[in-house]
Amino acid sequence: MLDIKLIRENPDKVKAGLQAKGVDCDREIDRILELDALRRDAIYATENLKAEQNRVSKKIPELKKAGGDTSAIFAEMNKLKEEIKENEARLREIEEEYRSLMLSLPNLPDEGLKPGGKENNEPIRYFGEVRKFDFEPKNHVDLCTELGLIDYTRGAKLSGSGFWVYRGLGARLEWALLNYFIDTHLADGYELVLLPHILGYEAGLTAGQFPKFEEDVFWLQTDESSQRRFLLPTAETALVSLHRDEILSEAELPRKYISYTPCFRREAGSYRAEERGMVRGHQFNKVEMVQYTKPEDSDAAFEELVGKAEALVKGLGFHFRTVKLAAGDCSASMARTYDIEIYIPSMNGYKEVSSVSNARDYQARRGNIRFKRAETGKTEFVHTLNGSGLATSRILPAIVEQNQKADGSIVVPEVLRKYMDGIEIIGI
RNA sequence: GGAGAGAUGGCUGAGUGGUCGAAAGCGGCGGUCUUGAAAACCGUUGUCCCAAAAGGACCGGGGGUUCGAAUCCCUCUCUCUCCGCCA
Numbered sequence: 001m002l003d004i005k006l007i008r009e010n011p012d013k014v015k016a017g018l019q020a021k022g023v024d025c026d027r028e029i030d031r032i033l034e035l036d037a038l039r040r041d042a043i044y045a046t047e048n049l050k051a052e053q054n055r056v057s058k059k060i061p062e063l064k065k066a067g068g069d070t071s072a073i074f075a076e077m078n079k080l081k082e083e084i085k086e087n088e089a090r091l092r093e094i095e096e097e098y099r100s101l102m103l104s105l106p107n108l109p110d111e112g113l114k115p116g117g118k119e120n121n122e123p124i125r126y127f128g129e130v131r132k133f134d135f136e137p138k139n140h141v142d143l144c145t146e147l148g149l150i151d152y153t154r155g156a157k158l159s160g161s162g163f164w165v166y167r168g169l170g171a172r173l174e175w176a177l178l179n180y181f182i183d184t185h186l187a188d189g190y191e192l193v194l195l196p197h198i199l200g201y202e203a204g205l206t207a208g209q210f211p212k213f214e215e216d217v218f219w220l221q222t223d224e225s226s227q228r229r230f231l232l233p234t235a236e237t238a239l240v241s242l243h244r245d246e247i248l249s250e251a252e253l254p255r256k257y258i259s260y261t262p263c264f265r266r267e268a269g270s271y272r273a274e275e276r277g278m279v280r281g282h283q284f285n286k287v288e289m290v291q292y293t294k295p296e297d298s299d300a301a302f303e304e305l306v307g308k309a310e311a312l313v314k315g316l317g318f319h320f321r322t323v324k325l326a327a328g329d330c331s332a333s334m335a336r337t338y339d340i341e342i343y344i345p346s347m348n349g350y351k352e353v354s355s356v357s358n359a360r361d362y363q364a365r366r367g368n369i370r371f372k373r374a375e376t377g378k379t380e381f382v383h384t385l386n387g388s389g390l391a392t393s394r395i396l397p398a399i400v401e402q403n404q405k406a407d408g409s410i411v412v413p414e415v416l417r418k419y420m421d422g423i424e425i426i427g428i
Numbered sequence: 429g430g431a432g433a434g435a436u437g438g439c440u441g442a443g444u445g446g447u448c449g450a451a452a453g454c455g456g457c458g459g460u461c462u463u464g465a466a467a468a469c470c471g472u473u474g475u476c477c478c479a480a481a482a483g484g485a486c487c488g489g490g491g492g493u494u495c496g497a498a499u500c501c502c503u504c505u506c507u508c509u510c511c512g513c514c515a
Binding site: 040047050051053054057061074076077078081247379 | 446447475476477478482483484485494495496504505
C-alpha cells in the first residue's frame with residue numbers, strides 16, 4: 001500500500017511513477033483523493049457527534065442521582081444516536097471503496113529505474129563465460145530421462161502436466177542443492193523457518209498477491225471455515241506475514257529469515273514449448289530469503305541479498321548474469337528487482353534462478369508491520385525484502401545441461417558432493 | 429467428531445451496565461539513597477486517527493440491544509481441558 005500522504009501531497013509524482021511501471025492508475029488516484037477528502041470530513045463530523053454524545057452522557061448519572069428530569073436529555077441522546085448512525089454508515093461506505101482502491105495500487109518503482117518492460121532490463125554484470133561444447137549437447141529433459149533423474153511421465157500420471165517426480169540420484173541432487181543453499185545461509189546467520197504450506201487470505205493480501213492476482217494460486221475448496229485458504233506460491237508470502245500486525249523493537253532489526261518450501265503456482269495459460277521439462281511447473285522447490293529492516297538499511301540489505309544469491313550460483317561454478325529490471329518488469333509489490341539469470345544451453349538463453357526485490361514499506365503498510373525507533377519512541381513501518389536463494393527448478397536443468405559430457409553423463413558440482421556420498425559423476 | 433471453558437495493556441490478573449483506557453502485581457524507564465550495584469522509597473510507563481490543539485477510537489474480530497457496553501445478546505476466529513480418531 002502506498003502512503004496516502006504521498007498521494008495527497010504529490011499526486012502527479014505518484015501517477016508518473018506508476019506510469020513508469022506501465023500501469024495507468026490516474027483515475028484511481030483521482031478517485032482516491034476525492035474519497036480521502038470525504039473520508040476525513042466524515043471522520044471529523046462523526047467524531048464531533050461522538051464527543052457531544054460523551055459529554056451529554058456523562059451528565060445522566062449525575063442528574064439521576066440528583067433526582068432531576070432526564071427525559072429532555074434522553075431525547076437529545078436519541079437524536080445524536082441517529083445522526084451518528086447515519087454518519088458511520090456513510091463513513092463505512094467511503095472507507096470500503098477507499099481501501100479497495102488503495103489495495104489495488106501497485107508499489108512505486110525506485111527513482112532512477114528505466115521505465116517500461118522487459119525490453120529495458122539491463123544486465124549489470126556477468127560472471128564466467130558460456131560453455132562451448134565440442135559435441136552436440138542434449139537438453140535437460142532428455143538427459144534427466146535417460147539418467148533416470150526425473151520421471152516426467154509418471155509425474156503427469158499422478159497430477160497432470162506441469163508436475164514431475166524426482167527419482168534416485170535426481171532426488172539426491174535436488175536435496176543436495178537445498179542443503180547447500182540452507183547451509184550457506186545458516187553460516188551467514190539467517191534463521192531457518194519451516195512454514196505451513198497452506199495460508200489464509202490475509203497473507204496473500206499483505207504480500208501483495210491479492211486482491212489482484214487471486215487467480216494465480218491454488219485455492220482449497222474443502223474449507224468449511226469462513227477463511228479462504230490457498231497453497232503458498234512462494235515462502236515470501238508466509239515470511240512477510242510472520243510479523244503482520246506486530247510492532248518490533250528496533251534492536252530486533254534486521255530480521256533475516258530463510259525458508260525451504262515447495263511453491264505452488266497455477267501458471268495458467270503460460271506454457272511454451274521452450275519451457276518444457278521443469279523450467280515452469282505447478283510445483284517447484286525453493287529456498288527463500290526474507291529480511292525485515294529499518295528504512296535506512298534496506299538498500300544495503302538489498303545488496304546483501306543480491307550478493308548472497310550470486311555467491312550461491314558462483315559456488316556451483318556457473319556462468320550467469322545479474323539483471324537490473326526496468327520499472328515495468330518489477331512485480332506489483334516491488335520497488336526494485338534484480339534477477340540472476342543462468343545460461344541454459346538448450347534454450348540458448350538466460351533463465352531466472354533468483355529474483356531479489358525490495359518492497360520498501362509497501363508490504364509493511366498492507367500488513368501493518370512496524371517497529372519502534374528507540375531514539376524517538378515513534379513507530380514506523382519496516383522495509384521488507386525478499387530473494388530466492390535459490391529456486392532449484394532452473395538450477396537442476398542448468399547443472400544437467402552445462403555439466404554434461406559427450407557420453408551423456410553429468411558432473412556433480414563440487415559443493416554438492418558432500419551431500420551425495422561424494423558422487424562425482426552421474427552416468428548410466 | 430463429541431462435551432465443556434476461555435480471549436482484558438509488555439506479562440500475570442481484577443473488573444457483570446455510567447465517573448473504566450481500565451485496579452493490583454511484575455517488568456521497563458527516570459530519580460532519591462550508594463564509591464558502584466542490589467534492596468528500599470518516589471515518580472513514570474499502551475496503541476491508533478489527526479499537521480497540531482481539541483477531540484475521537486481501541487478490553488480477540490464483526491454485528492446487535494441500550495440514552496450509555498470491557499460488562500448483556502448474536503456470530504466468527506483463536507486458545508485450553510476431557511473423550512474419540514490419527515501421522
